């Protein structure tokens with residue numbers, strides 16, 4: 175195959191643009207375009223200037239040591255992440271500012287000021303220390319979205335222990351794998367968690383997982399109480415509140431950490447295969463997280479920040495804990511589901527707390543579209559001034575819906591492309607500078623050097639698809655894969671030497687805007703055209719009947735591959751032959767005949783990871799009649815069973 179036909183096709187064109195208003199631009203933290211040029215000329219100077227927004231116990235001497243594929247940032251510097259997120263605010267002018275406004279699913283609330291948060295973190299740090307946790311030890315955390323989750327993370331960070339948060343929606347088997355991989359000494363969990371009115375039996379799951387793990391002590395937070403009906407194992411299990419009650423009230427001395435010391439490890443979503451244990455450093459990671467709050471999210475002391483991600487994912491780590499707290503922000507944290515008890519719960523929360531910046535995911539926006547605009551319309555959302563999305567490509571129609579029905583047509587939207595591995599947003603507009611286009615994450619943030627290249631690593635220029643790459647190291651990049659540096663080298667640096675490969679396809683349009691075309695693993699090859707999934711899916715979502723779509727390539731005798739589209743429709747739509755024909759026509763009209771789906775399967779739900787990303791590899795397995803690959807990260811196994819049965823019937 176020629177190099178040319180290896181390129182990804184680019185099919186869709188989007189001409190709508192939304193420049194920042196003069197008003198927004200005037201007040202933005204970053205509103206001088208020259209920052210891009212300056213940072214590109216001397217990225218080390220840019221990043222070292224950003225790092226000085228953190229408090230260092232000992233200043234760094236060297237900005238970067240790059241021995242590909244390993245980078246070290248801010249060498250010689252000493253700092254503590256918890257000190258930066260809590261103490262420096264609590265012992266300063268933000269002492270009585272709300273750090274955390276927490277809303278429980280049943281409607282209970284808790285507000286912790288920076289001073290109160292500092293006291294809780296210190297009590298927890300004293301307690302973990304008494305349990306024998308030392309610098310460098312791993313502490314696994316399997317908690318629902320309650321204040322004890324960030325408190326436990328920050329307590330570990332204060333000691334210099336490495337936390338490994340496991341999303342509370344994971345089964346005991348997934349928890350066990352992660353406990354074993356991390357070789358954790360302590361597990362912090364809860365009796366149970368609230369989810370859509372029901373109880374997730376966290377302690378019971380943990381008990382199952384703990385057979386044959388190195389865990390010595392289990393700390394149990396009481397969240398649901400008596401109804402959980404849990405059993406405590408003598409000499410191993412201890413209640414969080416009893417343990418903390420024995421802690422002194424004196425401040426806990428933060429451990430001075432080397433900039434390169436590990437802050438945490440966290441497993442990827444498992445969308446494309448077995449999850450990877452991503453390792454993040456202290457100084458570089460925190461610099462990236464903190465910088466993006468000020469640049470991409472334009473954060474101010476007056477903001478009320480609501481990020482809807484679960485802390486079990488990197489978005490929650492960076493944008494519920496380390497980013498906003500290091501910037502001294504007021505964070506709104508919500509425990510439960512978006513439709514409990516009613517489908518307007520998020521809008522209620524925004525109205526109640528006067529949220530100014532909302533950061534959410536395309537999958538949720540598509541769900542809100544499915545439910546209809548009456549829900550946001552029923553609430554006063556006028557405090558919102560900036561919106562953000564992350565996790566998947568946002569289809570232009572979902573972007574427009576978000577813009578109109580949540581942003582009142584005035585809030586800038588920052589579509590942020592990044593990964594567990596990158597630590598913070600890499601491609602995203604600075605909202606006071608960059609005009610946005612629906613569906614594009616726009617351009618790399620200052621200090622980040624990206625390109626789109628072909629098989630040989632040559633730049634493909636404008637309007638051609640290829641591999642997205644990051645050409646220079648950046649502070650918050652992963653340092654390795656936990657206990658598996660070979661996997662680190664192979665996965666991220668195995669294709670192009672010294673150049674980071676994220677695994678996504680992309681193209682850059684004539685204005686220099688980046689469009690994510692989907693995962694390289696999911697690329698479809700129809701009669702020699704290499705087609706990314708995102709464009710075909712966006713064409714389908716643009717049809718008023720469609721809420722969500724996932725397309726895959728299925729083996730085909732003549733074409734190589736044929737496109738199968740799995741589609742979920744909006745509430746109240748009937749799925750008939752007419753709609754099938756309409757949808758096929760929509761795709762042909764918008765992007766061309768080669769992208770015409772061979773078949774359209776209507777599904778009630780699409781298979782998603784527990785972080786709510788569409789798992790196309792499982793759809794491929796279904797369509798090609800294979801045994802399913804790794805399903806441990808699948809949110810709801812019944813979805814694939816239904817689809818399998820449905821697919822057989824359709825054949």
Ligand code: ATP
Pocket residue numbers: 442443444445446447448449450488563564565566567568589590591592593594595615676677678690692693785787
């Ligand atoms: P695994 O690596 O285990 O397969 P994963 O890649 O889904 O799982 P994450 O780190 O949670 O794990 O997700 C990062 C990926 O999410 C990116 O590589 C990209 O494919 C997708 N993504 C995130 N944000 C965006 C965005 N704004 N636009 C398009 N895609 C995005």
Ligand code: MG
Pocket residue numbers: 442446593677
């Ligand atoms: Mg990935």
